[in-house]
Amino acid sequence: MTxxxxxxxxxxxxxxxxxxSSEAYGGVAGFYVYGPEGATLKENVxxxxxxxxxxxEGHMEIExxxxxxxxxxxxxxxxxxxxxxxxxxxxxxxxxxxxxxVEDNTDIEEAESIPIPEVEEIxxxxxxxxxTCGTDLAGEPVDDFNLMFGTNIGPGSxxxxxxxxxxxxxxxxxxxxxxxxxRGQLPFGVAQVGPAYRNEISPRKGLIRxxxxxxxxxxxxxxxxxxxxxxxxxxxxxxxxYSAAEQDADGGAPQTMTVGEAVAEDVITSDWVAYYLxxxxxxxxxxxxxxxxxxxxxxxxxxxxxxxxxCWDAEADVxxxxxxxxxxxxxxxxxxxxYDLSKHGEYADEDFTIFKQYDDPITVERxxxxxxxxxLGPEFGGDAAAVADALEALAERDRSAFEGDxxxxxxxxxxxTVPVEKTGFAVEETTESGEHITPHVVEPSFGxxxxxxxxxxxxxxxxxxxxxxxxxxxxxxxxxxxxxEERTVLSLPPEVAPKTVAVFPLMDKDGLGERAREVADExxxxxxxxxxxxxxxxxxxxxxxxxxxxxxCVTVDYDTLEDDSVTVRDRDSTAQARVGxxxxxxxxRTLRAGETSVSDL
RNA sequence: GCGCCGGUGGUCUAGUGGUAGGACCUGAGCCUUCCAAGCUCAUGGCCCGGGUUCAAAUCCCGGCCGGCGCACCA
Numbered sequence: 001m002t003x004x005x006x007x008x009x010x011x012x013x014x015x016x017x018x019x020x021s022s023e024a025y026g027g028v029a030g031f032y033v034y035g036p037e038g039a040t041l042k043e044n045v046x047x048x049x050x051x052x053x054x055x056x057e058g059h060m061e062i063e064x065x066x067x068x069x070x071x072x073x074x075x076x077x078x079x080x081x082x083x084x085x086x087x088x089x090x091x092x093x094x095x096x097x098x099x100x101x102v103e104d105n106t107d108i109e110e111a112e113s114i115p116i117p118e119v120e121e122i123x124x125x126x127x128x129x130x131x132t133c134g135t136d137l138a139g140e141p142v143d144d145f146n147l148m149f150g151t152n153i154g155p156g157s158x159x160x161x162x163x164x165x166x167x168x169x170x171x172x173x174x175x176x177x178x179x180x181x182x183r184g185q186l187p188f189g190v191a192q193v194g195p196a197y198r199n200e201i202s203p204r205k206g207l208i209r210x211x212x213x214x215x216x217x218x219x220x221x222x223x224x225x226x227x228x229x230x231x232x233x234x235x236x237x238x239x240x241x242y243s244a245a246e247q248d249a250d251g252g253a254p255q256t257m258t259v260g261e262a263v264a265e266d267v268i269t270s271d272w273v274a275y276y277l278x279x280x281x282x283x284x285x286x287x288x289x290x291x292x293x294x295x296x297x298x299x300x301x302x303x304x305x306x307x308x309x310x311c312w313d314a315e316a317d318v319x320x321x322x323x324x325x326x327x328x329x330x331x332x333x334x335x336x337x338x339y340d341l342s343k344h345g346e347y348a349d350e351d352f353t354i355f356k357q358y359d360d361p362i363t364v365e366r367x368x369x370x371x372x373x374x375x376l377g378p379e380f381g382g383d384a385a386a387v388a389d390a391l392e393a394l395a396e397r398d399r400s401a402f403e404g405d406x407x408x409x410x411x412x413x414x415x416x417t418v419p420v421e422k423t424g425f426a427v428e429e430t431t432e433s434g435e436h437i438t439p440h441v442v443e444p445s446f447g448x449x450x451x452x453x454x455x456x457x458x459x460x461x462x463x464x465x466x467x468x469x470x471x472x473x474x475x476x477x478x479x480x481x482x483x484x485e486e487r488t489v490l491s492l493p494p495e496v497a498p499k500t501v502a503v504f505p506l507m508d509k510d511g512l513g514e515r516a517r518e519v520a521d522e523x524x525x526x527x528x529x530x531x532x533x534x535x536x537x538x539x540x541x542x543x544x545x546x547x548x549x550x551x552x553c554v555t556v557d558y559d560t561l562e563d564d565s566v567t568v569r570d571r572d573s574t575a576q577a578r579v580g581x582x583x584x585x586x587x588x589r590t591l592r593a594g595e596t597s598v599s600d601l
Numbered sequence: 602g603c604g605c606c607g608g609u610g611g612u613c614u615a616g617u618g619g620u621a622g623g624a625c626c627u628g629a630g631c632c633u634u635c636c637a638a639g640c641u642c643a644u645g646g647c648c649c650g651g652g653u654u655c656a657a658a659u660c661c662c663g664g665c666c667g668g669c670g671c672a673c674c675a
Binding site for chain 2: 006010011013014020025026027028029076077078080086135143147165166198200201202204205206209278292465485487504506507512519535537538539540541542543544547553555558559567569574593
């Protein structure tokens with residue numbers, strides 16, 4: 001941890017951005033509170049995300065429960081993936097997957113499904129040793145290691161459930177209804193912003209690894225055969241790419257190129273992933289991520305998740321400029337193929353496919369049967385249904401079997417004969433207008449808390465203003481040449497800053513306070529997030545707002561009482577301009593949108 | 602989960618076997634006509650449990666929490 005990080009954390013606590021939860025009871029690891037400033041900042045980041053990845057893309061957003069029943073996670077693979085057996089070597093401290101040890105050193109396969117006591121016995125009997133240092137592992141306890149938070153749905157334990165480890169499953173599980181909503185047409189995207197839960201072994205670094213965290217995930221369902229992303233829209237976006245090949249190479253380094261070049265040179269293999277890397281890069285910049293401390297890194301093969309075909313992470317260096325980089329994964333861009341929908345289709349009762357209509361219907365000749373059950377029933381009793389199924393299968397497989405007067409089928413090893421006339425055998429031409437396909441999924445998955453932290457870290461600045469202000473009165477400059485003015489600033493983009501404008505009376509007397517409160521109230525009515533502060537000197541109040549990233553400060557002074565004008569002060573430059581109250585709200589709107597700056601006023 | 606280090610007002614910190622000071626912040630008042638000025642006053646603290654001791658915030662043990670390293674990270 002750099003000094004910078006410590007000071008940012010201190011600021012976050014003191015000014016209400018984020019802090020550890022339940023400290024009154026000793027605290028609990030991995031759970032954080034967003035204070036008044038932080039909650040608004042996070043909300044603003046999420047709104048900016050919705051604006052770009054839902055609204056602008058024409059996608060839809062849903063909100064699904066955080067608790068889902070166990071079978072969901074049997075299908076998704078999370079139950080197996082989470083339920084690891086961990087065995088720690090008493091000598092060297094290395095942790096091993098107990099099931100892997102058993103599989104590697106015995107004839108046993110699928111050791112994962114063996115109960116833990118038996119695994120411990122097997123390890124003792126087979127005299128397994130630590131693969132790292134050779135120490136005998138007999139008698140060492142095997143621990144269950146489950147990263148999902150479990151719970152019970154309703155009374156008793158007959159209906160186990162889990163807190164979702166990613167918001168994505170809430171989308172996949174509801175795919176059958178969502179596709180109806182989308183009227184069966186690909187492509188479409190479904191997003192979800194909300195909490196997910198992982199019972200991390202060791203939560204670390206404040207907001208960076210939490211047990212309850214917020215995700216903003218987009219599941220973009222596409223037809224892999226025909227759907228193409230609008231790559232042209234982002235082909236000129238410059239991105240810094242750290243490919244798997246570069247990571248493996250000696251002296252390999254990230255490369256900067258346009259998205260178009262990266263696709264042309266096959267650095268990024270999926271056009272869809274490339275598209276979202278381009279879109280996201282501009283979005284990160286928009287919310288205040290410093291592009292000099294940002295890169296995309298490709299997962300190498302060993303890192304790929306069980307579902308992912310190709311995956312790039314957005315990474316941010318959250319240390320101060322010039323410090324040893326500390327790269328944190330803030331988003332995963334994965335091409336998940338049809339993994340999720342196929343699995344749910346397999347395990348669940350409903351249909352997780354889309355009917356894809358052919359351009360022109362095709363005609364196929366098909367052999368069918370329509371058995372006369374009033375004959376089969378009396379003839380074969382309980383086997384009648386099996387006979388009918390066998391006839392149907394036979395018709396598909398070998399229509400020549402129906403050419404004689406009788407046809408024989410095999411049911412449970414018994415050969416049964418049916419007159420062909422009772423089978424309803426026919427060869428028909430049927431028209432097929434399409435086929436059922438399982439859509440592929442492109443998934444940009446954003447870690448909101450890590451992004452909020454990155455934005456704070458990249459906005460944080462300790463600034464030496466040099467000799468005291470040169471703006472207003474010339475005398476200040478002359479007498480302050482021996483002491484430097486310092487300040488701490490969060491240069492948050494106005495769009496995400498918790499407060500857009502702060503209103504002060506220059507003095508809290510002579511009616512200035514009352515006038516300033518009116519101005520604050522008018523701005524609130526006009527839709528701004530407004531802070532009001534009358535305490536301490538004017539300079540102290542500017543510094544307070546600098547520390548929480550408020551981009552604009554409005555001061556009511558004695559001239560205001562005369563001519564209904566106020567000063568507007570810019571956080572980053574500390575420049576000031578005089579603005580009439582009648583146009584204040586309009587001016588602030590253009591300032592917030594970045595269309596003008598205070599020095600232009 | 603293991604190892605090392607740590608835990609004192611809101612924040613940052615000093616400190617001793619006899620229950621604690623500072624700085625900043627915050628609040629009230631005075632002063633002050635635009636960038637952390639000054640003065641007065643005020644609020645507020647030894648992580649939790651057990652042990653040793655006449656006496657523990659201080660020493661010991663355990664827990665919780667944090668930082669770092671290892672392991673883990675679908």
